[in-house]
Amino acid sequence: MDISSDVAAFYRPPNEVDLAALSEESAGLVRTLAARLAAGKRTLLPAMAAGKTRWYGLAPDSREGRLLAEEVQAWLAPPVGNSAIRVGPGGDALDEAACRAAPDGVCLRIDVESTWRSEARTNVRSMLDVWQSAPERGMDVPRPVGRVLRDFFAALGARDRTAAQAAIDEIRTRSLLSAANVRFLRVHLIGTLGSPLEMRDDPDLKDIAKFRRPPAVTGHLARAADALFIAPRLSGDVATVVDWAKVAGVVEDEWPGLVSHPSQVDSVAAARCLALSESLAAEPRHAVCQALEAEWNADPVVAAVLARLPSVASTPAQATIAGLCQRGDFEAALDLAGGASLKDKDAVSVLHAAFNLGDAQSAARAVALVDGLDGAERHLLLDRAVERNLYQQLVDINAGQHVPRDWTDWLTGDWPDRPDVLSEWAAGWDRTSMLDEGWADGMVLALVDALAGDQRGRTRNGLPILVEWLCDPDGLLPGAVGPAVTVLDVMLEGDGGRSERRAGLRLAEEILRAGCAAGEFADIATALDQVLSALGSREADWLIESLDVLLFSTVPDEVPRRDLVAAAHSVAVQWFDRLTGTQTILLAKLFTAAGLDFPVPPSDPVSGEGRRRQHPFRRVGIYSLAESAAMRARQWIEEQWPGTNVTLAHDHVNSDRLEAMARNCDVVVVQTSHAKHAAVAALETAAGPGDKLLRVNGRGATSLVRGLLERAADAV
Incomplete structure (x- = not known):
């Protein structure tokens, strides 16, 4: 067969596909696919290992890899094969051979179910026909930076590290953001999906503390510093016997000047870092100590450090802008400048x-x-x-000279498509403004116009940040349920896509958690019902999480819920032949809880008796602050694998119970959407290297059980 040497090498053992034994039709297909690889185009190549069929997707760069991943999902998605995974050095021998065939590109692997091999070949031929007959998606209309950033943060939320890294690679390759901003995205990635040790040791983040950083980046670094150097020194809440001056020196050596101002403090970890930093100063700042005393003195570390600081004098009554700046009281300097007539020296x-x-x-x-x-x-x-350089850097921080005043201003104005910058802007907007009826009406009308007009793309990219702002870590404000319901309705109506559905589900969960009136719940049910009518089987996971939220939340009226669940059941039945085994199992459990039948096919390899007897997990730990969801997950896990011992933990910080669970369980499932960073860091340390920790993100018990079902499938 006339193929390149790289492809010929791929078809040597351990690849069990014998090119010489292929039929003329199959050999022609491989030749055509191999020719695409030689021409620098994305393609697929068949392989077989241990009697199991694989298709490897090969692409020359990250952009082509993203396009190929979308196409593979459309043509070879479950039930034909499993979801595509990205492979690289460190896989098995066949993975290594595939990577060598596209050494500088992207390599994806799809494992095909044995009963679907013929359909997989047919679908690959159809995909090849599309490639040959349709024009290539060119580079003349590249994705805007806002879309790439939205995909990056969405990948973080979905715990998809491969997709998040691909977004960073695209931003770096296309020079969409500065090198410093690319590093900041790397901090977001490791802070969300990595570990404190990785944050410390990553060579790309060397000297990251010397950069002027967005608050969120500083927050990730502070949590890593807390997990590595501060929290391990505590024994329970006893902090008075620790040599905090020595700890402060260690933090300063690793990340100099990590947290130096109260405005950078958004967590206990950041408050601890600021207190330790201030303890190293020859003359501690009154304003800093006062802020820590007022907001964070309940923390044992902050209290112990402040207790050892010498008493500080009050800020001089005749403070000047330059004097405050020299003392490091930068917030006070800006406050004073805002009410004064600036001169040249003060402007500097x-x-x-x-x-x-x-x-x-x-x-x-x-x-x-x-x-x-x-x-x-x-x-x-x-x-x-x-x-001039300082002024330009300040302009660059905001991607312009001005910032929007609030959400209405952002929706109606011509602002840059930068979700990362929008997140910083929104952090400074008053959340109580949503309680004002006039503000809510104006904001919702602006949202309707923005989603229907030229700003639709930028607006869609900002929807997850809007939902985060509405919900905050502590949930919706009392009295904000009405505006939130209206926003949800606007987000889900019309031709909203996956971004709107994901953000809408988060908002719907928070509304139900806060409690709503019967009329408001009817509006939520109507909005979700409209989504169902346009939903395809590729959104089965979204449907599963929606049912989880809907079935196990307290609602003011059972009739809309019953009707919506019945409609969802009808949709799921239509999808039955296109669902994965994991999806079928979860839907069956949900519909059983609702009193509806949805049988699991006996041939399903994930749920069969063979899998039950195999007992992939003897001891399972679950860490989630959503206690009711964790208890429901325990029940379902014990039903799926009888005899499995399931331990639950809901601690906010490190504890002996967390450490014991991490050491003694075969796998620990961590629901990162309902978790405290300090506890997760403690679990990472106790679990040690390896894949014992299974991080999942999503709503309810289904996300916890899904993670275990997929881990069990991978173990076969």
Whole structure:
């Protein structure tokens, strides 16, 4: 067969496909697919290992790899094969051979069920026909940076590290963001899906503390520092016997100046880092100590460190902008500058103060103050290289000279498509404003217009951030349920896509958790019912999580819930032949809880008696702050694998129980959407290297059980 040497090498053992023994039709298919690889195009190649069929997807770069992943999902998705996984060095021998065939590109693997081999070949031929007859999707209309960033944060939420890294690679390759911002995305990736040790040791993050960082990046670093150097020194809540000066020196050596201002503190970990940093100062700052005392003194570490600081004098009554800046009281310097008539020297101090703070709101305040100078003074200030460079860096922080005032302003204005920057802007907007009836009406009308107009793409990219802002870590504000229901209705109506559905489900869960009136629940049910009518089987996982939220939440009226579950049952029955074994099992459990039949096929390899007898897990640990979901998951796991011992934990911080669970269980499932970072870090440390920790993200018990079912399938 006339093929390249790389492809010929791929078809040597351990690949069990014998090219010489193939029929003429099959050999022609392999030749055509191999020719695409030689031409630098994305393609597929068949393989066989231990009697099991695989299809390897090969692409020359990350963009082509993303397109191939979408196509493979459409043509070879379950039940034909499993979901595509990205392979690289470190896989089995056949994976290694496939990677060598596309050494600088992307390699995907799809394991095909034995009963679907013929259909897989037919679908590959159909895909090849499409490739040959349709024009290639060119590079003339590249994805905007906002879309790539949205996919990046969506991948973090889905715990898909491969997809998140692919988004970073695309941003770096296409130079969509600066090198510093690419590093910041790397911090987000490791802080969400990696470990504190990886954060410390990653070579790409060397000297990351020397950069002026967004608050979220500082937060990830502070949590890593807490998990590595601070929390392990605690014995229970006893912090007074620890040499915190020594700990402060260790943190400072690793990440110098990590947290240096109260405005950077958004967690206990950041407060601890700030307190330790202040303990190293020759003259601790009054404003910093006062802020820590007022907000974080309940934490034993903060309290112990503050107790050892010498008493500090009050801020001088005649404080000046330059003096405050020299003392490091940068927030106070900006506050004072906002109420004064700036001169050249003070304007320089304002630029330095905002630059040291490094957040979007401070940058915008400083830029506005400089822009308000007299024309001649402003020209003189920016004519100097240092000040001009500082000013430009502050502008770059916000991707412009100004920031939106609130959500309505963002929806109606012409702002950059930067979800990462929007997240910083939104952090400074007053959440209580949603309780104002006029604000809510104006914001919802603006959202309707934005989703229907030219700003639709940018608006869709910002929807997950809008939902995060509405919900906050502590849930919806009392009285905000009505506006949230209206926002949900707008998000799900019309031709909304996957982004709207994912964000809408999160919002619906928070609304039901907060409690809503019968009329509001009827609106939620109507919005979800409209989604069902346009849903395809590829969204089965979304349907499963929606049913989980709907069935096990308290609702004010059973009739809309019963009707919606019945409609979902009808849709799921139509999908039956296209569902994976895991999806079928979860739907059966959900519909059983609702009093409806949805049988699991006896031939399903995941649920069969052979799998039950195989007992892939003897001891399972579950960590989730959603206690009712964890208890339901325990019941379903014990039904699926009788005799399995399931341990639950809901601790907010490290504890002996968490450590014992991590050591003694075969697998520990961590529901990251309902978890505290300190507890997760403790589990990572106790579990040690390997894959004992199974991180899942999603709603309810189904996400926990899905993770175990997929782990069990991979073990075969």
